[in-house]
Structure formats: C-alpha cells, structure tokens
Amino acid sequence: MSNQGDTSVPLLAARDLAKTHGRTRALSGASAELRVGEILAVTGTSGSGKSTLLHCLAGIVRPDEGTVTYAGERLDELSEKRLSELRRTEFGVVFQFGQLIPELTAVDNVALPLLLAGASRTDARATAGEWLERFGVRGQGESRPGELSGGQSQRVALARALVTAPRIVFADEPTGALDSLASEQVMTALVGTARESGTAVLLITHDAQVAAYADREIRLTDGTVATAGVAA
Amino acid sequence: MSTRHILLGLLAGGPSHGYDLKRRHDERFPQARPLAYGQVYTTLQRLVRDGLAEVDGTGSDGGPERTAYRSTADGSRELARWAGEIAPPAPFVTNEIFAKVVVSILADGDPEAYLRAQRAAHMERMRELTAVKTAKGSDLATVLSADYALNHLDADLRWMATTAARLTTLTAEVDTA
Numbered sequence: 470m471s472n473q474g475d476t477s478v479p480l481l482a483a484r485d486l487a488k489t490h491g492r493t494r495a496l497s498g499a500s501a502e503l504r505v506g507e508i509l510a511v512t513g514t515s516g517s518g519k520s521t522l523l524h525c526l527a528g529i530v531r532p533d534e535g536t537v538t539y540a541g542e543r544l545d546e547l548s549e550k551r552l553s554e555l556r557r558t559e560f561g562v563v564f565q566f567g568q569l570i571p572e573l574t575a576v577d578n579v580a581l582p583l584l585l586a587g588a589s590r591t592d593a594r595a596t597a598g599e600w601l602e603r604f605g606v607r608g609q610g611e612s613r614p615g616e617l618s619g620g621q622s623q624r625v626a627l628a629r630a631l632v633t634a635p636r637i638v639f640a641d642e643p644t645g646a647l648d649s650l651a652s653e654q655v656m657t658a659l660v661g662t663a664r665e666s667g668t669a670v671l672l673i674t675h676d677a678q679v680a681a682y683a684d685r686e687i688r689l690t691d692g693t694v695a696t697a698g699v700a701a
Numbered sequence: 702m703s704t705r706h707i708l709l710g711l712l713a714g715g716p717s718h719g720y721d722l723k724r725r726h727d728e729r730f731p732q733a734r735p736l737a738y739g740q741v742y743t744t745l746q747r748l749v750r751d752g753l754a755e756v757d758g759t760g761s762d763g764g765p766e767r768t769a770y771r772s773t774a775d776g777s778r779e780l781a782r783w784a785g786e787i788a789p790p791a792p793f794v795t796n797e798i799f800a801k802v803v804v805s806i807l808a809d810g811d812p813e814a815y816l817r818a819q820r821a822a823h824m825e826r827m828r829e830l831t832a833v834k835t836a837k838g839s840d841l842a843t844v845l846s847a848d849y850a851l852n853h854l855d856a857d858l859r860w861m862a863t864t865a866a867r868l869t870t871l872t873a874e875v876d877t878a
Contacts, residue, residue: 681827
C-alpha cells in the first residue's frame, strides 16, 4: 500500500458521488475522505443518503457518477472478484441488525472470516475467543445469537468485523437498536479497539452522542455534504 | 444550585471543615463552577444560624486552626426534603441559542449558517466530554457529570436540527409564494 501508516493521506476518498435508487436520488455530488486510523462519523436525517454513501465507499454498490478511491485503487472500476477480496481482507462491516448467522455460536461467527481466509478451525476459534475476550463477551462464546442481548450481539459482530485486522471498519448505525448504556459499551469497545490497532472507522449514525466518539463529523443533507467538521 | 443543600449532603458522611468541603465539592461536581472559599464559610455560618449544622470542634493538625462542622438532625431532615423535592421544569425558554435564532429571523439574517456553526461547536464540546467520560480511571462523579452535560447538549442539537428543517420549509414556502 502506498499510504500505509501515513495519517495525512486519505485512505479512502469519494468525489462527487451520485446514486439513484429507482426514482429517488440518494446521493447528489457527495464527497468525503477517510484518513488512515481516523474515526469519521457521517450524520444526517433519515433519507439524507448516509447508508448509500457507506455502501458506495465500502464497494457494496457502485455509484452512478463520481469516483471512490481506496489506497490508490478506483473501487468504482474494480472487478467484482477484486471487490470481494477487499471486502473479505481489508474491510469489516457492522450493521444495525441481523449480521450474525443464527445457527452458529458466537465464537464460530467470529471465527468464520478466518476460516474463509484459510485458517485452521482450531486457530480460528482460538483467535475468535481472544477477540470475544477483548469485547467483554468471552462468556457468551458458546451462545447462539438468539440467546444474546442486543449489546452482546453487537459486540460479537464488532469482534467478527475486526478479527481479520481490516484497515477500515464500516459501521452502519451499530447502536441504533440499543439503549444508552449498551450503546456506550459498544462504542467504547469499537473506538478503543480501532485506536489500538490503527483501524479507520466510518460510522453512520443519526445519534449525536454516538457521533461524539468520532474524531470528525460530516453531515449529509439531501445527498450532499452540508458540513465537514475538522478534527480537534 | 443550592449550595447550602450541597454542603449538607457533603456533611452527611461525617464532620468536615470548610477547606475539605470545598475540595470535595469540586471533586464531586467536576463540571460545575468551583466553590469560592468565602461562599463555603458564609454558607456554613448560615447553616449554623438556622440550626441545620453545628460546630463539631476545632483543631490545627499541625497547620492553621480549622473549625469542623457536622449536620444536625434538622439538617438531615432538610436535606432529605430537598433531595426528594421535584425540580419544576423550566416554564420559559431563555436559552441564548433560541434567542439568537429568533433575532436572526426577525433581522433577516442567516439563521441556518448560525445553526450549522453552533452545531459544530456543540459537537466539539461533546467530543471533549466523551473523551473525559471514557478516559481510563474516570470516577463515577465525572462520568455522571459528563453524561448530564452530553444529554443537554444533545437536546440542544435535536432542537437545532428541527429548527433548521422548519427554516428550510419556511424558505421554500416564501420562495414559491
């Protein structure tokens, strides 16, 4: 990577993104940058284009117009195979609901990305256990998602997103379904781990108290960036 | 904020002198304005006058002579009454942010630009408070105090977001009229 460890260079940059879903224009000339190791909050009202921006930046959907550049590569022009590889090895994703596989235990959910990357089952489960410990849910390792509280479930999902040591975690309303104390536990775990490991986080939220964990905020209005706050 | 009741609360744990009460107040209420020594001593004298506290004794402990105070039974009852009393919700909005937006609308100014700038300042303060709250070793008083401030700033932000949306609607109505 050309900009590994250089916090002044954007790791991920979007320029003038436009995206339409059916007759709805979700993004209209949105630009944003995420620097190495930075925690960036993207805020805005419902329908402002926050999730669409995340999907474009994570290579989950291609923009109709504009460019997305990750570490020198144009994501909007990459093959599906290369995008899939990036999402598996360099990106971690956490959503508000339902990302854990209900048939697997918590430890097996976290081990799964490692197994897909070729690790042995024993090694993958051991590493997964360490990550559950780090997020304070080791005791729930053999529980299935249906047996976990909302906060425990999100911490397992975070462990799974971070277990492959990604350079960026994309988190779409990771605390949206949680009460304030569970939300605080999840954010403390996410931000603490990201800062320790130098992982950048793109955090979508409508909650200002969650956005306050970030270094910087950009605010979307009607698919464009209304304000881009500067890091303290 | 009732300084006399705060001091009675600090005395509930046992006798204490003015210097110690000031120090403990500033520790327990880290986001509040620090108490002035003069205010502490004046308030203690009034508590004694009103029978809510009394002198426990004097001692120097090698330093200057200090008078220790303790709460009386009346003081304990008064503290319990005050602590259980409902604080009336503020009947009038006198916040400076609200006043600036209203004045800006009246004077044909740019309330949206002001609201954007104010939001950025609020977010900056919320980032500072979040860092204080989540720092390793933060004590309970610091966490509770930061939570209180964060929730109030968050309430301001929600009002500002609603107001910004109303201004957009209003502007659209005026433009199409």
